[in-house]
Amino acid sequence: MSVQNTIRRKTVPQIRNSKNNTPVVCLTAYHAHTARLVDPYVDLLLVGDSLGMVMHGMENTLGVSLELMILHGKAVMRGADQAVVVVDMPFGTYEESPQIAFRNASRVIHETGCTAIKLEGGARMAETIHFLSERGIPVMAHIGLTPQSVQTMGGYKTQGRTTDEWAALEEDARAVAEAGAFSVVLEGIAEPLAARITGQIDVPTIGIGASPACDGQILVLEDMLGLNPSPAKFVKEFASLGAAIEGAAEAYAKEVRSRHFPAKEHTYAMKK
Ligand code: KIV
Numbered sequence: 001m002s003v004q005n006t007i008r009r010k011t012v013p014q015i016r017n018s019k020n021n022t023p024v025v026c027l028t029a030y031h032a033h034t035a036r037l038v039d040p041y042v043d044l045l046l047v048g049d050s051l052g053m054v055m056h057g058m059e060n061t062l063g064v065s066l067e068l069m070i071l072h073g074k075a076v077m078r079g080a081d082q083a084v085v086v087v088d089m090p091f092g093t094y095e096e097s098p099q100i101a102f103r104n105a106s107r108v109i110h111e112t113g114c115t116a117i118k119l120e121g122g123a124r125m126a127e128t129i130h131f132l133s134e135r136g137i138p139v140m141a142h143i144g145l146t147p148q149s150v151q152t153m154g155g156y157k158t159q160g161r162t163t164d165e166w167a168a169l170e171e172d173a174r175a176v177a178e179a180g181a182f183s184v185v186l187e188g189i190a191e192p193l194a195a196r197i198t199g200q201i202d203v204p205t206i207g208i209g210a211s212p213a214c215d216g217q218i219l220v221l222e223d224m225l226g227l228n229p230s231p232a233k234f235v236k237e238f239a240s241l242g243a244a245i246e247g248a249a250e251a252y253a254k255e256v257r258s259r260h261f262p263a264k265e266h267t268y269a270m271k272k
Pocket of ligand 1: 028042046047048049050053088142185187218219220
């Protein structure tokens with residue numbers, strides 16, 4: 001059997017064609033074991049630069065490097081074999097020019113083997129999205145609350161809460177879709193506007209803190225597993241792993257300190 005026949009990973013055209021069809025299930029993933037566990041249930045895994053905060057305890061995403069994204073991208077690719085894997089372009093690696101964006105994005109694709117990249121920004125990034133897409137790099141766009149702009153936004157604020165903000169956000173969505181983005185993340189956008197944008201563009205919108213009307217949804221895996229001590233208001237927790245980990249650590253510490261465990265546990269026997 002040829003290598004081609006063994007590949008069963010979903011494709012970018014499949015994601016694009018899910019517009020007005022079945023909802024696109026997306027989660028973030030940063031490491032191999034969790035990627036392997038969730039891979040069968042999702043269409044798309046995003047190696048988000050939120051890993052700066054979640055995995056490395058950074059204050060925001062601005063300190064995340066290309067090398068760090070590549071390291072985690074490789075780990076996720078080793079764990080997941082059916083989902084489309086998208087790797088975030090970190091701050092400072094794509095904004096300057098389409099050429100620099102291509103150099104860095106092609107490095108991400110070469111070194112991780114991922115399917116696509118994601119970058120933040122609306123109309124101002126349209127030229128870059130077009131440049132990358134035309135040269136074989138599928139791009140997922142990200143508009144609305146864009147965390148890499150936290151300093152200029154003055155915090156993580158929901159966008160489009162007043163109708164006078166709507167035209168600019170609608171223009172952002174149109175511009176990235178027309179430039180060739182295969183899907184658009186709508187983050188932290190007021191519900192009626194996110195629904196309206198979804199009806200206006202012909203590529204899938206992927207909501208996070210946006211609207212159930214979006215063509216798909218994404219959550220940070222650790223948030224929905226209950227590992228984040230202060231998740232955003234819109235996050236639904238589907239498990240309580242934070243409490244489970246604390247309970248397991250407590251039980252383990254008790255057992256070790258009491259030395260009351262059977263000899264076969266935590267030990268190796270001598271060979272007979
Ligand atoms: O970095 C990230 O995890 C993201 C998602 C929240 C969309 O961009």
